[in-house]
Structure formats: structure tokens, C-alpha cells
Amino acid sequence: MTVPRPIADAHVHLWDLDRHPYPWLAPDEPTGPFGKTARIRQNYLLEDYRRDAARQEVRRIAHVEAGWDPADPVAETRWLQGLAERHGGPHAIIGHADLASSGVADTLDAHAAASPRFVGVRDRLLSGDFTGAEAGDALLGDGRWLAGLALLGERGLSFDLQSPPALMGAAARLAASHPRIRFVVTHAGYPPRRADPSFGRWGAGMRALAECPNVSVKLSGFVLAQRRWDAPGAHAAAAEIIALFGTRRVMVASNFPVDRLFASLDTLFDAYRDWLAAWPVGEQDRMLHDNACEVYRMG
Numbered sequence: 001m002t003v004p005r006p007i008a009d010a011h012v013h014l015w016d017l018d019r020h021p022y023p024w025l026a027p028d029e030p031t032g033p034f035g036k037t038a039r040i041r042q043n044y045l046l047e048d049y050r051r052d053a054a055r056q057e058v059r060r061i062a063h064v065e066a067g068w069d070p071a072d073p074v075a076e077t078r079w080l081q082g083l084a085e086r087h088g089g090p091h092a093i094i095g096h097a098d099l100a101s102s103g104v105a106d107t108l109d110a111h112a113a114a115s116p117r118f119v120g121v122r123d124r125l126l127s128g129d130f131t132g133a134e135a136g137d138a139l140l141g142d143g144r145w146l147a148g149l150a151l152l153g154e155r156g157l158s159f160d161l162q163s164p165p166a167l168m169g170a171a172a173r174l175a176a177s178h179p180r181i182r183f184v185v186t187h188a189g190y191p192p193r194r195a196d197p198s199f200g201r202w203g204a205g206m207r208a209l210a211e212c213p214n215v216s217v218k219l220s221g222f223v224l225a226q227r228r229w230d231a232p233g234a235h236a237a238a239a240e241i242i243a244l245f246g247t248r249r250v251m252v253a254s255n256f257p258v259d260r261l262f263a264s265l266d267t268l269f270d271a272y273r274d275w276l277a278a279w280p281v282g283e284q285d286r287m288l289h290d291n292a293c294e295v296y297r298m299g
Helices: 046-052 073-087 104-114 143-155 165-177 199-210 231-245 265-276 281-295
Strands: 007-012 058-064 092-095 118-121 158-161 183-185 215-219 250-252
Touching: 007 250, 007 281, 046 073, 058 281, 073 092, 073 104, 104 118, 104 143, 143 158, 165 183, 165 199, 183 199, 199 215, 199 231, 215 231, 215 281, 231 250, 231 265, 250 281, 265 281
Parallel strands: 007 058, 058 092, 092 118, 118 158, 158 183, 183 215, 215 250
Antiparallel strands: none
């Protein structure tokens, strides 16, 4: 049997609901942007991920903050570092920090002290349904938030950019003005259906982001904007992303277990492998593995 080419999964969430607080997964939490969360309202630990990914030759995983209680985001990093020491992963930690907070510098330093695997931050630009096409400017014009963002460049940290199409123009200007920060567009920028009028806005926004050499993109989350797995539509969006960003600024990710609401991990990664098969092996390896390792410093 041919062993598949290795993968570095650039976007994974782990949680232990028995021991730690995740407000968005509370039983009384109302329906969220992805619908009811009951199907993923259960512990999801490293062994669960490894079972889901057993066929896929995943060598590295980057953990992105999973909606831990924002009152103590560093506690999530400490917990993940403990998992890494005991079980070998995750290999990179993208933690949460409220960039508009007066104490953000202390939070970043505390993350770094908690784990040498802390490499970046995600601070969502929007609350609620951040896949929405008509979102406002959110935090991008907030001076305090921008000052906090600048601290990432001083510390060599990346920023996971969770942006719907309506914010991409402003996000591109943000990236251009902070060339020392590596911005990583999560979930392919939430591409809508090709027949949707907002698809053109998504394409224009991605073109603007692609003009910034410090912006990379994750092929992930294609299920989120549509709440279903549409393989042909996702493939078309992925092809456009690779055409815009090239093979050195694209990486693959599962967004598990969230994307399990709509597709299995094998469904997602088998599709990504099929889509990338037309590229030379070295280019495939960059997108499947090497780019994520470089951006998130996963060795």
C-alpha cells in the first residue's frame, strides 16, 4: 500500500469539557453560526483527533484557540503544553489574546512563558456569525486593537485572520501596514457558493490579500459558509486561492472537530490530496506539510 504524503494540519481544536470552560459549547448556549453544536459538544482530545486522522499520515498539528473562557486565555496554553509534554502534540499553539486590552502585552508574555510552542494569536474580528457577508468593520478601526496587533510583530508572532468577504479589503490594508506580521487567512476566507452574488466580493477580497506577501491561506472550513460539504464548489475556490497565492503561501487544515458537523476528516483530506495531485510532488509537499511547518515553526 502506498503511504500518503505527510500532512501538517494547520487548524485543529482540542477540548476537555469535563475539566475546562468553553462558553460557546455550554448546553444552554443558543444556536451558533454553524447551527446546533450538540454533535460536537463532547470531549475532543488528542487521541480522538488521531483516531479521526488515522489514514492521513498527519505529522504535525497546529492548535488554534478553541473558545476557552476569555477571562483566562493563558490557561488553555498551559493545558496544551501539558498535552504536548505527555503525548507529543500539538506542535504549535495559536492562543487567544484580547488585542484591545490594556493588559495585552502581559497576556502575550504569559502565553510565551507557558509554552515554547506558542507562535501566534487569533482574536476574532467579529462575534456571532463571522461567516456573514455583510459584516461591518469590527475592530479594524479601533486604535487600541491596532496597538495590540503591532505587538505581535515585535514578538515574532503570527495572526490568524478570521475575515468574511466584506472585511477583506480592510484586512488587506491592515496586512500591508504590518509587514512584520505573518497573517494567516483562516478557512479560505469563507467562500460562498459560486452562484451567490457575494462570491465576486470574496474573489476580489482574496486578490487584495494575495498582493500582500506576508499573507498565507488555509484550505479549510469550506463547509462553514454553506453549512454543507460541496466538493465541486470547494475545489473551485481552492483552485482560485492557489492561483492567487501560489504554492508557497497555501496550507491545508481540517478545522476538526468543528467541520465534523458537515464532513469527515477523511472526506476533507482525501479531497485536498486529489485537488493538489496535479502539482509536482515538491509543490504538493509544500501545501500539505511544509508551509504550515514554516509559518507556525513546527520544525
